[in-house]
Amino acid sequence: MPLHLTRVFANRNYAWFVGGGSPAYVTSWMQRVGVGWLAWELTHSPLWLGIVAAADLAPMLILSPFAGAYSDRSNPVKIIRRTESLLFVQNLLLFVTMITGTLNITLLVALSLWSGLVYPFHQAARHSVVPAIVPRSDFATAIALDSAIFQVSRFIGPSIAAIMIPLFGVAGCFFSHTVGTAIYVFALFRLDFPPPKREPREGRSILTDTKEGLAYVARDIGIWPLFMLLSVASILLRPIQDMLPGFAGQVFDAGAVGLAWLTSSMGIGAAISAVWIASRGKLKGLTLVVYAGFLGLILSSFAFLISPNVWIGTIFTGLSGFTLNTMSTSIQALVQSSMPDNYRGRVMALYGMIWRGATAIGALAAGVAAEKLGLQLTFEIASGICLIVWLAALPLRHKVAHVAERGREAPGSPRS
Numbered sequence: 001m002p003l004h005l006t007r008v009f010a011n012r013n014y015a016w017f018v019g020g021g022s023p024a025y026v027t028s029w030m031q032r033v034g035v036g037w038l039a040w041e042l043t044h045s046p047l048w049l050g051i052v053a054a055a056d057l058a059p060m061l062i063l064s065p066f067a068g069a070y071s072d073r074s075n076p077v078k079i080i081r082r083t084e085s086l087l088f089v090q091n092l093l094l095f096v097t098m099i100t101g102t103l104n105i106t107l108l109v110a111l112s113l114w115s116g117l118v119y120p121f122h123q124a125a126r127h128s129v130v131p132a133i134v135p136r137s138d139f140a141t142a143i144a145l146d147s148a149i150f151q152v153s154r155f156i157g158p159s160i161a162a163i164m165i166p167l168f169g170v171a172g173c174f175f176s177h178t179v180g181t182a183i184y185v186f187a188l189f190r191l192d193f194p195p196p197k198r199e200p201r202e203g204r205s206i207l208t209d210t211k212e213g214l215a216y217v218a219r220d221i222g223i224w225p226l227f228m229l230l231s232v233a234s235i236l237l238r239p240i241q242d243m244l245p246g247f248a249g250q251v252f253d254a255g256a257v258g259l260a261w262l263t264s265s266m267g268i269g270a271a272i273s274a275v276w277i278a279s280r281g282k283l284k285g286l287t288l289v290v291y292a293g294f295l296g297l298i299l300s301s302f303a304f305l306i307s308p309n310v311w312i313g314t315i316f317t318g319l320s321g322f323t324l325n326t327m328s329t330s331i332q333a334l335v336q337s338s339m340p341d342n343y344r345g346r347v348m349a350l351y352g353m354i355w356r357g358a359t360a361i362g363a364l365a366a367g368v369a370a371e372k373l374g375l376q377l378t379f380e381i382a383s384g385i386c387l388i389v390w391l392a393a394l395p396l397r398h399k400v401a402h403v404a405e406r407g408r409e410a411p412g413s414p415r416s
Contacts, residue, residue: 013133013193018146020187024084025150027173027180029157030164031091033263034173035108037165037256040245042105046375050367052105053242053360055112056119060357063120068349069209072342076125076132081188083122088181090114095174120352127348131336133193141278143333148274155267162260213346222404223347225396226287226331229294231354232389233327235362236382237301240320241266242363246375252310265314269321277329283337286330287401293327294390302383305376328355334404 039052071079094111097103134142164172217223240247241263248259277289300323304316332351336344362382369378 007138011134013191014130014142016187016190017129017133018149020190021184022149022153024177024180024184025153026157026160027177029153029263029267030161030173031094031177033158033161033256033260034165034170035094035112036242036245037259038103038170039105039108040249042108044249045367046243046246046250046370047367048105049243049246050239050364050370052109052112053239053363053367055109056116057356057360057363059113059116060120060123060353060355061360062357063117064124064349064353064357065213065346067120067124068213068346068352070121071124071128071345071349072209072213076128076345077188077191077193079121079125080129081185083118083125084181084185084188086118087115087122088178088185090118091174091178091181095171095178098169098171098174119356120349123352123356124345124349127336127352128345129191131344133191143336144274144278144280144329148271148278150274152271152274153267155264155271158260158263158267162257162264165256165260209346213343213350216343217347217350220403221399223335225393225400226290226334226404227350227354229290229389229393230328230331230351231358232386233294233297233324234354234358235365236386237297237320237362237379238324238359239362239366240301240304240379242359243366243370243375243379244317246370247313248310251375252313254310258310261310261314262317265318266321269318269323270325273322273325274329277326277333283334283405285405286334287397287404289330290327290334291390291394291397293323293325293330294386296323297327298383298386298390302380305380305383 035052036049039049042048090111093114094103097107097111130142130146160176161173164176217227244262244266245259248254248256248262252258254261297320300316300319304313304320307313307316332348335347335351366375366378366382373381
């Protein structure tokens with residue numbers, strides 16, 4: 001194992017944070033498969049799939065900037081402990097309502113909205129914890145290793161769900177995630193490190209801090225082009241993941257087992273990508289990796305859409321998982337490695353807003369469009385638009401690389 005991987009995982013707080021969260025990563029994907037399949041079984045409607053996904057993801061669009069500003073003012077460990085406890089309660093309610101027969105599509109949307117309202121604060125705090133518990137030189141490795149473990153769970157979780165749903169029903173997935181979040185809450189209370197230093201905020205409102213964070217990103221040439229590419233991918237192509245129940249049930253006629261195979265394949269590809277980036281252990285060349293990842297995502301998504309059966313489809317969902325994670329993890333590593341601590345919560349909250357919130361717009365829009373055009377044609381059009389954007393952004397790549405890969409020279413000052 002490379003020395004930088006051994007060094008970062010030997011950190012006690014990092015081991016508790018990532019190791020304690022690993023069971024929840026696995027069970028969260030079990031629950032994701034369960035929620036998606038239950039929504040499809042209840043409605044057989046791409047529109048309802050989009051609504052459920054939007055309920056979980058859309059609050060990111062509104063709350064993320066404020067959640068980031070709040071994280072920059074507060075102790076992120078306390079925030080993540082509280083939010084994970086709230087997610088535990090939501091998981092428990094999903095399980096209880098399922099086994100009592102009271103869970104319908106309306107309540108499923110409401111409980112998805114619960115997690116959607118909590119998660120912006122959870123994610124903003126999470127992005128502030130990892131940099132606080134590892135040296136700056138290990139940021140790229142720590143972030144990619146955390147991503148690798150999360151992405152491996154994308155394979156393990158759906159694979160277990162494929163076995164569990166036929167045997168125990170969707171309730172088995174919900175119960176598993178309740179246990180997984182309980183373990184994560186316990187691990188979070190084992191963390192022990194000084195809270196990050198915060199600048200005095202007397203007389204400054206959260207709204208002012210939020211505007212300041214947005215202005216910072218808009219002026220930094222090493223950030224905004226990367227966030228633009230991530231936004232386009234999140235809106236137009238990432239929603240394929242939320243529509244996989246529709247592809248499995250309607251396009252491939254493969255049922256819940258086919259859904260689990262498609263989701264697992266995407267997770268395997270993403271896990272391989274994250275391990276590769278973690279083993280790489282350096283920033284140089286990551287901008288080229290971002291651009292190559294985006295192009296690969298476009299091509300693999302289009303190939304998936306024209307696949308004749310679910311087995312060919314799993315090959316290309318694996319490739320799309322690899323390329324999407326290559327792009328997103330590389331962007332996160334570039335931004336985190338050059339980010340001053342006093343802006344970290346706000347800027348990474350914008351990353352989370354794009355990664356989850358923008359996807360909500362895309363999932364809902366794709367659901368509406370698919371009702372009229374069908375799932376395949378809807379995303380074929382989206383793939384074409386992404387290719388145009390990639391070609392338009394290509395001339396910026398050298399300037400972005402020059403700025404983003406050199407790190408931070410003047411803390412707190414945007415680079416241009």
